[in-house]
Amino acid sequence: MTTPHPRKQRLAEFIRAIWDEGDADAADRFIAETYTIHHDPGDPWHGQTLDRAGFRDRLVKSRAAFPDQRFHTQAMFADGDSVVMTWLWSATHSGDIPGFPATGRTIRMSGATVYGFDRDDRLTGHWQITDRLGVYQQLQANLMAAE
């Protein structure tokens, strides 16, 4: 339908390498010198600007409870210096979260993320909404089922 969009392709590569595969060393290829979490309710780094070491730390900690997580891109929209991605997500809850011990059950989530790019096509930050109530309800239900 449309010609491939370089930044959409780059974002797809970033999601796969960084968030799906958890390749922290690849962060330097994709991330600008600093990366700002402009808006991300519930994310411990909401509002912070991270250097690359900080980004790798957030990556490792964010994936710890869900090491097999996969993003399923629904659509991408490019405008100006941004690419918006709508997504579904699924993962096995295989690491402990405060209040929610690992259950081995599948957790599903959906969200929408605006990614900013610099002139070198590196990511400068994001603005994100996730359906964290949906996640919380699944964690609660699994906890009660395990008791």
Added chain:
Amino acid sequence: MTTPHPRKQRLAEFIRAIWDEGDADAADRFIAETYTIHHDPGDPWHGQTLDRAGFRDRLVKSRAAFPDQRFHTQAMFADGDSVVMTWLWSATHSGDIPGFPATGRTIRMSGATVYGFDRDDRLTGHWQITDRLGVYQQLQANLMAAE
């Protein structure tokens, strides 16, 4: 910076007339013959396709507890037949919600919405994520403060 984008302007007019002001009669100007809620976790009409009467019914019911609600657009992104809008929202909780009687307190929310347009620039539906956990936490805190 950029030239005005007709569909972004039209979306801004839709948000103001329909969702901020609650002008149900204006729906016919903005909505296609049918309107599909493709994805909207927590919305009672998630997954449904509505005709214009159904859209007006959803509008009236959605605004009942928050009649002075206002959307504060953060950014818009146009690509293909879609415009994505990131937004903050605030409203006085002045009508009852099941389990949450009106408190007169301000509730805040953020979200991201992908709107689809047809060739006549009418809206055909949306894909949306809202931070409903943030809303739930505020409603809970206000309920406990009132007890």
